[in-house]
Amino acid sequence: MLGKQAWNLxxxxxxxxxxxLKAKYFPRGDFISAQLGSNPSSVWCAKPVLEYGCRxxxxxxxxxxxxxxxxxxxxxLFLFRTRVKRVLEGIKVRDFxxxxxxxxxxxxxHEIFEEVDVGDILKLPADLQGQEDKLIWSYDTRGLYxxxxxxxxxxxxxxxxDQQFDVLPWTRxxxxxxxxxxxxxQTVNGCLSLLLQFKEARKSGYTSFHETxxxxxMHWTRPAVDVFKIxxxxxxxxxxxxxxxxxxxxxxxxxxxAGVTMQVASKWEARLTEAW
Numbered sequence: 001m002l003g004k005q006a007w008n009l010x011x012x013x014x015x016x017x018x019x020x021l022k023a024k025y026f027p028r029g030d031f032i033s034a035q036l037g038s039n040p041s042s043v044w045c046a047k048p049v050l051e052y053g054c055r056x057x058x059x060x061x062x063x064x065x066x067x068x069x070x071x072x073x074x075x076x077l078f079l080f081r082t083r084v085k086r087v088l089e090g091i092k093v094r095d096f097x098x099x100x101x102x103x104x105x106x107x108x109x110h111e112i113f114e115e116v117d118v119g120d121i122l123k124l125p126a127d128l129q130g131q132e133d134k135l136i137w138s139y140d141t142r143g144l145y146x147x148x149x150x151x152x153x154x155x156x157x158x159x160x161x162d163q164q165f166d167v168l169p170w171t172r173x174x175x176x177x178x179x180x181x182x183x184x185x186q187t188v189n190g191c192l193s194l195l196l197q198f199k200e201a202r203k204s205g206y207t208s209f210h211e212t213x214x215x216x217x218m219h220w221t222r223p224a225v226d227v228f229k230i231x232x233x234x235x236x237x238x239x240x241x242x243x244x245x246x247x248x249x250x251x252x253x254x255x256x257x258a259g260v261t262m263q264v265a266s267k268w269e270a271r272l273t274e275a276w
Contacts, residue, residue, distance in 0.1 A: 006046040007145040011053070011135055046150075053145075053153045055138045058124055059131040061093030070138075072120045082114045093133075100124050225252050 009018050010030070022030075056064045056071040064071050071093060098105050104126050109118055114230045134145030139153065223229040232247035246261040 002143060004150070006050050007137070007150075010050060041220075049150055049153050053138050053150065054135055056093075057134045057143065058093055058126060059133040059271055061095075061133060063133040064093040066091050066093055067187055072117070072124065073151075075122045078273075080113070080117050082112070083119045085112065088112065091274050096121070097126055220254065222254065223252050227252060228257065 006013070009021060010187070012018055013022070013030070054070065055073075057065065057071050060101070067080070067089060072080065096105050096109055097103070102125075104122055104166050105171055106122065109121055115122065130212055134143070137145040137149070139149040228249055228251055230247050232245060234243060234245035236243050242263055244261070244263045246259065248259040249257045251257055
């Protein structure tokens with residue numbers, strides 16, 4: 001029944017009830033495009049049903065957004081296969097009608113849409129002798145909203161999607177049989193280790209996070225005054241038989257004076273590369 005009320009708000013905006021609810025809940029738009037407010041009406045619960053089951057019947061095309069509204073007939077939930085073109089985001093269906101006629105601009109449609117969508121568009125009657133665009137219910141031959149089909153849409157589509165998103169995040173993810181899944185205790189211990197490393201790094205200013213002790217930190221030691229220190233590292237890419245290495249020269253205050261990175265073709269081991 002909430003769906004029926006929502007339907008009446010959408011297709012009968014001229015009624016007194018529609019005017020009152022519009023003034024309170026969506027004064028700057030319509031029911032379908034309105035955003036959820038801080039104090040929503042109970043009718044709002046039926047909005048997903050209308051979003052799923054309603055589509056536009058093309059008349060003059062001035063009220064229908066080509067990319068945002070549902071208006072074609074196909075087996076893809078009334079959605080286009082063609083990707084949205086940003087430069088054409090604001091166009092209306094009327095822009096694809098030849099002015100002064102009730103015919104589609106076939107050449108323009110072929111330029112913008114994929115062939116599978118072109119067929120779906122061209123089979124729709126255009127303009128309908130100047131009639132206005134009309135929102136209809138897709139699951140009724142008359143285009144009207146019966147409570148029975150509204151309930152079927154809710155249970156078969158809207159409720160199913162909601163349940164999938166509600167169940168998935170925690171109960172199913174944490175039960176997955178995945179190797180290397182850390183326990184809560186391991187996670188906490190890892191966080192504590194990172195916190196200790198962060199505190200030590202803030203104190204010294206020069207810290208490497210290679211594990212050499214239980215704390216997992218290794219400090220850069222300063223050379224004597226007027227003495228420079230070189231630190232280097234090397235890595236091997238076995239798939240391409242290349243070796244990359246780098247070194248940095250720093251003074252007793254830790255200021256970098258020079259540095260080099262190189263890549264050479266070689267099959268040396270890492271220790272030999274660093275020695276070279």
